[in-house]
Amino acid sequence: MSSQYVLNMEGISKEYYGNRVLNEVNLAVRPGEIHALMGENGAGKSTLMNVLFGMPVIHNTGGFTGSISVDGEPVTIENPQKAMELGIGMVHQEFMLIPGFTVTENIKIGREITTPGIASHIFGKSLERLDRESMRKDARKALDTIGLNIEEYVKVKGLPVGYMQFIEIAREIDKTGIKLLIFDEPTAVLTESEAERLLEAMRVIASQGIAIVFITHRLDEVISVTDHVTILRDGQFVKRLVTAETSAVEIAELMIGRRVEKLLDEADDHRTLSDDDVMLSLRDYFVDMPGEQVRGIDLDVRRGEIFGIGGLAGQGKLGVPNGIMGLHASTGSILLEGEPVEPEKLGDALKKGIGFVSEDRRGVGLLLEESIEDNIVFTAMQIKGLFLKSIGIGTLYDAKAGRAHTEDMVKQLDIRCTGTNQRAGALSGGNQQKVCLARALTLNPKLLIVSEPTRGIDIGAKKLVIELLASLNREEGMTVVVVSSELNELRSICDRIAIVSEGKIADILHPDDSDADYGLAMAGYKRGGDEVEG
């Protein structure tokens, strides 16, 4: 039985520990087409691909429901080997190449062409000799197909990043019987011209009848090379579109589109924000944070506002706060109320009045083995010398003051615990986050920077944390910067939202701006000619 689809995934649902990450998702790919799979971080793209490849993480967590058919034949894919046998290949985002091997060896690894020799007659097939000439020819053919003009005998080590990507692809298309190739954000690490060549290679591959599923965030690429687009959002199947009949704006809208619930009432807003009264100012600001590079940002945060920084993972939004706090090397000027902050001096930002809640709660944010009390008072004690009492020859931790303050914080932030002596590691995610916030607030900061405030905490706690930030701003008049991947969250409380894309600010938007504007900004476009409003 032949079918119009090389791959048809229907009604795929997947739960992780009761948390539904995929709900009735469909993906249908025709032979020889380039099919874009789009969605924000966490929309379920990776999970869908894990299902397709039968990754252990899927089967170890209770499997999935729904059906997969390849060439019209229903299949069960219980492991990645099976997927490979069915002719499904993957080009990884991180290169899986062996640097010390030649291009040929990397392409043919695991599928070497061999000829029998004396040793193999005695000891078996594993001692057959390599037929280097046929291997070289195969590799050459694969490289020529995608138009990569490098010698197949050079070592992979030292080749430019772009080349490595092409070698990965060559390895996949060299596999016999390949029908479907998955490209997982292949252009993310490439320069513009390299990306251009990659797209060209994709067209060539597709023209030979191999279907491609192209996972990317770049809208222009989708528009220029793909035939169809499947859009996921929050684990839901949104729509399957014909690329030629849609536009970047429509795709962006569909990716983001959801109702934003405003948490703050405009009527209660008695703040006066002024563009001249700047709390934090960044100029020509670069941060060298691995995976979250900031490449030149100019930004002003006004006193008393809630400022959001959003964008997709890996685009650099997390680099912004980590650079200010001195956790990663940065250049450029950082001014707090006009006074320079020197992040290379450890703790300088804290001393000057910036409180910080890290996105890495368990790694950076907490001393998991220590008590809630120790966690809350620690930074204030070290930076401001609070909670210390003199005993003549030196100062000691003032346990009484520390406990009183901690109990106060526990009450104020509603931290659910068995007591201030409970280990921070034993708390739930939401309560841990509150402990982190309590520590930052103990410093009594002028500016509070909260990075990924709701990552990894349940929905009820999310709302509490966001409301807490809002009330700090409205009631205490604290300037708050929220860095978050969850656009919805930013739009529910922020006055302005900067979208970071590829290390730069793509746009600064108002929470009421359209979904399309947000989608486009995430993909790196600035609204044409539109003025950024206050």
Place this chain on the structure above:
Amino acid sequence: MRLKDRLSGFVKAVGLPRIIIFAFFLLVVFGAHYYGLGMPALFGSVLRRWGMFGVLVLAMVPAIQCGIGPNFGVSLGIVCGLLGSLIVIEFKIAEMLGAWGAITIAMLLSIVFAIFVGAGYGFLLNRVKGSEMTVSTYVGFSAIAFMNIWWVTLPFRSGEINWPIGGEGARNTISLASSFGEVLNTAGGFYAIGDDSTGMYVPTGLLLFFFAMCYVMYLFMKSKTGKAMSAAGSNPVFARASGINVDRMRIVGTAISTVLGAVGIITYAQAFGFLQMYNAALMMGFACVAAILIGGASTVQARISNVVIGTFLFQGILVIALPVANKLFVGTDLSDIMRIIISNGIIIYAITRSKGGAASEE
């Protein structure tokens, strides 16, 4: 069912290894009684060795807390202590200032040496993050070997230090009788049971000194620097995010550990009555590490209580088990073998579950 829960809760709270070791301790105590060994003298001996080793074991606390792990290189502090003591003997400080003056000067001198040596050692350990335990073990060995050269070549002239015949270099064991031998032990010391070598002697001064050092360490851990040091050890990134220079805290911790090593060996030597030169201190680091681990510390978290309990159990077993073992297996020399098995066994145990120890403490 409820009993079972409570039992497992108890086991979790105290820690299985400590229960086993304590049971073993009780077993050998009964064994000693069964074989009719002189119990008062044995217990006196346990108390003496408890105080003797206590400060050396205490040296592990700042090392573990600041993040370098169990300080196998405590021998660096030990050689500083030995050097300070030799200088005191060489210049006959005891004749001028008496035994108390002598031990004070010896400690002050060695503390000064140890601060410098410890800071340098900490600097080295900052360069080898992740493999501190291996490096510190070999630093400890090398320090002993290196000082062996100097013990022979340093120009000591005192007749108590030099070899009796030949007259060059320090001898293997140097008597402290004329300087500060047993000065802490006899201060306020008394026989709790009996009044001669079969009785139980309580070295009050020694124990008080040990407890005082523990208390000072406890206070330090409650200070701003102490808290910063612990944070740097348990989560370096967290500490950095709170504006703490992690490398400097590790150097502080290493230096304090080295200083305690120096003070510890002087405490040890005065109780023993002799300075033991050359290779005597070679394996001392291992005994200290084993003691604190038996006390319930892990390679990443240690408390003062771990020191007090661990030293008592470790030394107690050694003191009492050895005569029992010699009675049990007549004609063999099990004593040293047992010491090696217990100390190295517990180190292996602790290293294989380097995270678990901290969890079972809660």
